Amino acid sequence: MKTLGEFIVEKQHDFPHATGELTALISAIKLGAKIIHRDINKAGLVDILGASGVENVQGEQQMKLDLFANEKLKAALKARGIVAGIASEEEDEIVIFEGAENGKYVVLMDPLDGSSNIDVNVSVGTIFSIYRRVTPPGTPVTQADFMQPGNKQVAAGYVVYGSSTMLVYTTGCGVHAFTYDPSLGVFCLSQERMTFPEKGYTYSINEGNYIRFPQGVKKYIKFCQEEDQATHRPYTSRYIGSLVADFHRNLLKGGIYLYPSTASHPHGKLRLLYECNPMAFLAEQAGGKASDGANRILDIQPDELHQRCPFFVGNNEMVDDVERFMREYPDAAQS
Numbered sequence: 572m573k574t575l576g577e578f579i580v581e582k583q584h585d586f587p588h589a590t591g592e593l594t595a596l597i598s599a600i601k602l603g604a605k606i607i608h609r610d611i612n613k614a615g616l617v618d619i620l621g622a623s624g625v626e627n628v629q630g631e632q633q634m635k636l637d638l639f640a641n642e643k644l645k646a647a648l649k650a651r652g653i654v655a656g657i658a659s660e661e662e663d664e665i666v667i668f669e670g671a672e673n674g675k676y677v678v679l680m681d682p683l684d685g686s687s688n689i690d691v692n693v694s695v696g697t698i699f700s701i702y703r704r705v706t707p708p709g710t711p712v713t714q715a716d717f718m719q720p721g722n723k724q725v726a727a728g729y730v731v732y733g734s735s736t737m738l739v740y741t742t743g744c745g746v747h748a749f750t751y752d753p754s755l756g757v758f759c760l761s762q763e764r765m766t767f768p769e770k771g772y773t774y775s776i777n778e779g780n781y782i783r784f785p786q787g788v789k790k791y792i793k794f795c796q797e798e799d800q801a802t803h804r805p806y807t808s809r810y811i812g813s814l815v816a817d818f819h820r821n822l823l824k825g826g827i828y829l830y831p832s833t834a835s836h837p838h839g840k841l842r843l844l845y846e847c848n849p850m851a852f853l854a855e856q857a858g859g860k861a862s863d864g865a866n867r868i869l870d871i872q873p874d875e876l877h878q879r880c881p882f883f884v885g886n887n888e889m890v891d892d893v894e895r896f897m898r899e900y901p902d903a904a905q906s
């Protein structure tokens with residue numbers, strides 16, 4: 572079995588920057604993932620379940636594991652000295668790493684994705700997105716280093732803590748998956764150059780929000796549910812409630828994940844910078860597509876650190892279908 576470290580060195584041409592830097596970046600994520608994996612597997616025994624009693628900047632209840640994962644990943648990334656600062660779902664503002672002003676990279680992360688599943692032992696994840704800073708090394712990073720469009724990412728990936736713990740990443744040269752072997756303490760290559768299957772027949776959406784979906788999304792859901800053997804419809808509905816887990820299944824088996832605007836989230840629930848952009852980078856590298864219903868996610872110029880956007884990601888053809896329905900059935904102008 573080839574370890575993650577061996578793979579990165581072997582593929583050193585894959586990273587437009589120094590291989591040692593990518594190795595250090597991904598190794599920091601790997602270290603954080605190992606710690607989170609260890610404690611998730613003892614969740615019933617160590618005090619990391621339940622709500623922390625604190626809300627994040629978006630008014631969402633922070634789970635203890637959200638905060639635990641955030642601290643562990645922050646420490647791992649800071650220790651290497653090549654990350655000058657981070658942005659996180661669990662941090663109101665950017666975090667400048669004192670003493671790492673010479674770091675060339677910034678990392679944006681959702682330390683624990685799928686928070687509603689933490690206490691019920693269902694798969695959760697970690698999502699990360701890596702950029703080269705735009706301000707000169709030797710100075711503290713600024714907000715500008717983080718407000719880059721997704722098409723400027725140099726690497727992105729996720730860890731899914733499921734029946735096994737897997738790290739999946741891209742540097743723009745394909746999507747590669749590594750499975751954690753706790754007995755050896757290493758991540759070993761399990762799939763190289765992953766791609767979506769040619770066709771997808773699964774749709775992932777919280778249909779409980781149906782009543783307030785945009786008209787085009789309602790029409791697409793009905794399209795998925797129609798009987799048509801030639802196109803393998805009705806499709807299968809699968810929704811885990813963890814973006815990372817739903818995305819990972821769709822990447823392996825084909826499908827689309829949808830989080831449109833809803834009554835409680837008029838701009839969508841997912842955050843552009845540390846959920847949509849990294850997953851969109853992976854999706855495109857795996858031959859898929861990611862859109863806000865009309866625009867390519869990776870081309871959206873961010874204007875707020877925690878901004879949300881509608882998110883449709885998966886097989887090209889399925890995202891094309893949603894975009895077609897959104898064009899054909901535009902919502903009545905908001906009164």
Ligand SMILES: O=P(O)(O)OC[C@H]1O[C@](O)(COP(=O)(O)O)[C@@H](O)[C@@H]1O
Pocket residue numbers: 660681683684685686687777812813814815840841
């Ligand atoms: O419970 P809902 O509204 O369907 O939302 C589920 C979605 O929200 C998320 O949990 C948002 O991520 P966080 O858990 O990191 O806030 C996604 O992982 C998941 O797909």
Ligand SMILES: [Mg+2]
Pocket residue numbers: 681683684685814846
């Ligand atoms: Mg999330």
Ligand SMILES: [Mg+2]
Pocket residue numbers: 637660681682683684685686
């Ligand atoms: Mg989260």
